[in-house]
Amino acid sequence: MPICKLPPHLVNQIAAGEVVERPASVVKELLENSLDAGAGRIRIDVDEGGIRRMRISDDGCGIAAEQLALALDPHATSKIASLSDLEAVATLGFRGEALASIASVARLTLASRTPEAAEGSEVRAENGQLSSRQPRGMPPGTIVDVEDLFFNTPARRKFVRTERTEFGHIDDLVRRLALARPATAFELVHNGRAVRRLVAATDERSRQRRVGDVCGQAFVDQALYLENRHEGLALEGYIARPSFSRSQADLQFFFVNGRLVRDRLIAHAVRQAYQDVLFHGRHPAFVLHLTIDPARVDVNVHPQKTEVRFRDSRQVHGFLFSTLHRALAETRPTADRSAPAAAPAVSGATFRPAQGGLGLGVAESVARYAGLAGASAHAGTQDPEADTPPLGFAVAQIHGVFVLAENAAGLVIVDMHAAHERIVYERLKQSWSEQRVKAQHLLVPERVMVSEREALALEKRVGELNRLGFELELAGPDSVTIRAVPALLAGSDCIQLVRDVLADLVEMGRSERVAELIDDLLSTMACHGSVRANRRLNPDEMNALLRDMERTERSDQCNHGRPTWVQLDMKSLDQLFLRGQ
Structure with missing residues (x-):
């Protein structure tokens, strides 16, 4: 033609x-x-x-x-x-x-x-x-x-x-x-x-009502509000507590300058932030707004404009991950969830629950809690309105599995093993972080073939990889020699580990592969090192567990994403027994 x-x-x-x-x-x-x-x-x-x-x-x-x-x-x-x-x-x-x-x-x-x-x-x-x-x-x-x-x-x-x-x-x-x-x-x-x-939402209360109208009031009831600004990036919105996870990704809304986007980099940052607090196979729920200079993001990469490309993807990924990670670290039982709590690890960040109830900031000092823990195990001898800790005081243990406690709101039920597992896990992570990553040299160096882009990523990030415990050398334009790997991962498949790390660097500009594998190992250690079911605890031990939960980050859920405690307030208890009906 x-x-x-x-x-x-x-x-x-x-x-x-x-x-x-x-x-x-x-x-x-x-x-x-x-x-x-x-x-x-x-x-x-x-x-x-x-x-x-x-x-x-x-x-x-x-x-x-x-x-x-x-x-x-x-x-x-x-x-x-x-x-x-x-x-x-x-x-x-x-x-x-x-x-x-x-x-x-x-x-x-x-x-x-x-x-x-x-x-x-x-x-x-x-x-x-x-x-x-x-x-x-x-x-x-x-x-x-x-x-x-x-x-x-x-x-x-x-x-x-x-x-x-x-x-x-x-x-x-x-x-x-x-x-x-x-x-x-x-x-x-x-x-x-x-x-x-x-209706138009012009203040914080009405904006929260708009979120409830669209996502459901249950989401708002279980959501944390966060707000953070750093180097020209601003993140604001709501993330659901891990206990409100979903079977599918149907409540995930991320907006960049008011435009809803589906972006792999954003999804990766969110997934990493939730990685050790979410039950296997579950999806987080969130409504988040990222504001960024329009010149720093390309929105003209998809005919329907549902994808974007960030000029500095590494900075955006780090900002999103650190903000969400810090907010989720504050999911622990505290006295007043209606009060905002600043997060020192993220400059200028604000995290608080979307509504009132149990909260984010522990007002009492560790020393004061230690004194309270030595009190009578039965909270009935305490004035419920005076100096009652968030989780109250232990009153009983059921079948060596659950701890029952009385607090100002009513009854608290704690899964003893799950709660202690989170406490031990967070302590192990802190200890590992303070001791830094140690390298383990291989008896026989391994050689792995890489792409040109992976070799270039290695050249740019060799110092970063050294700090993670790797010792890698370019052996040519398409091969890398592995001389050392992180000591804690010395028993793993080092060739596949290096391939995965380099692939992450090419795709995302950074890799959390080592941190994820170390976290998995520490989680296993915590599971085996925590108090087992059917172990009888005395009142002081039960109260000490409650106080540790109040001090420990992410203690609302265990390492596998299961809840560690539930609250039954007096209204709920009355309804169970048809009181007042």
């Missing part, structure tokens, strides 16, 4: 294949335009899961009448004008292909009015044909009406799922954007019935 230029309408339909996958894709593009226009209120009307109709109304800045037709041209945008703008994109949309692509596969009506205009205007588009501009009475803002999606591309329409499925995708999208922009009110209507009404 001879070379020929494709007609504009066909070009737009091809482009629509990247932008418009299903009705939710259309809603996403239009909602992002509304948010970029500064909308304070957005209404989404959907009929038949969006297949028949989608109508987005906002109160944003609007489009001038003389520019309505231009807005439907491909790659026409008010959001970037030069390459420098593209390198520092601060808006959700910016390429200008969405409206033209949508108009090529649906019947579209675009109506808008700027605040200074006396009336609005509208244009219609169908099969690449644009109607003349008409006046329209409407308040300031923009209305985009999309009907009969894929009416002219039946092959694409065959891939559209059921009404329920397609609306589910739209609802998920609205939930995500509602978390991204809490100051904007959203209303979602399906087949004439209001499904979601989310």
Whole structure:
């Protein structure tokens, strides 16, 4: 066939294949335009899961009448004008292909009015044909009406799922954007019935309510609020306690400058922060917002803009990991979870529970707790309102497995082995850290083949690897000689260990492989070294265990992610026995 230029309408339909996958894709593009226009209120009307109709109304800045037709041209945008703008994109949309692509596969009506205009205007588009501009009475803002999606591309329409499925995708999208922009009110209507009404959230309490509306109140009840700033990076949001882990990654929302992203580097940092507090096969839940200079992140790496690339990925990874790791270290029984507790390891960081209840900071000193531990094992002799520790005082031991204690709130049940396992594990980690990593030289040096990128990573990070206990030398452009490995891992497969570490350095700019393996070994040692089930403890030993839990980081869960203690308050106990009913 001879070379020929494709007609504009066909070009737009091809482009629509990247932008418009299903009705939710259309809603996403239009909602992002509304948010970029500064909308304070957005209404989404959907009929038949969006297949028949989608109508987005906002109160944003609007489009001038003389520019309505231009807005439907491909790659026409008010959001970037030069390459420098593209390198520092601060808006959700910016390429200008969405409206033209949508108009090529649906019947579209675009109506808008700027605040200074006396009336609005509208244009219609169908099969690449644009109607003349008409006046329209409407308040300031923009209305985009999309009907009969894929009416002219039946092959694409065959891939559209059921009404329920397609609306589910739209609802998920609205939930995500509602978390991204809490100051904007959203209303979602399906087949004439209001499904979601989310009022604008302008203060911390209402923002927390927005998180509860989207993620469920159970998430908020079990969430820690965190806030940290460091070297131009700011992280704010909620992470669920490990005990609120999920069977799937369905409550994970991470926003970069207000844009929801799915990023391997971010996922890796979060997974590492939770690695020794989460039950095997479970997933953490979180709603986190990262703010960064737009020039330091590339958002133009995916057609649907769901992936990003950080200019300094290593710094971002370290910032995320250290902030989350420190916040999770404070998951321990304390007197007042409503009070913020600063974390000395992270400059300027604030961590606190999302709501009141048991808390993060132990006010009493170790010496004072030691005195309390020597008191009578039965807390009934104590004034419950005066100087009662967070976990109270031991009253009994059940079958050599559980410790029962009375605190100011009611009854505490402690899994004796799980709690002691965490205490021993944290002590082992601290001891290991203070003694630094010792190297173990191999009797016979090993040689391993590597890629050019891995060899370059080794050259750049050889000092770092030495501090981890490795002694590695480049033996050529594609091979490395292993002379020493960390002493604690001397019995492992050293060749595979070095391969994994170098692969991490290439992929992430850093490797936690050694730390993870050492933590696994220390966890095993802690499990075998902790108090076993069926061992009888006297009252002083039980109280000493409770006091250790209050001082130990991450003691809300054992090394395997299981909870170490539960609280039954007086209201819960009354309900068990139908008291007051």
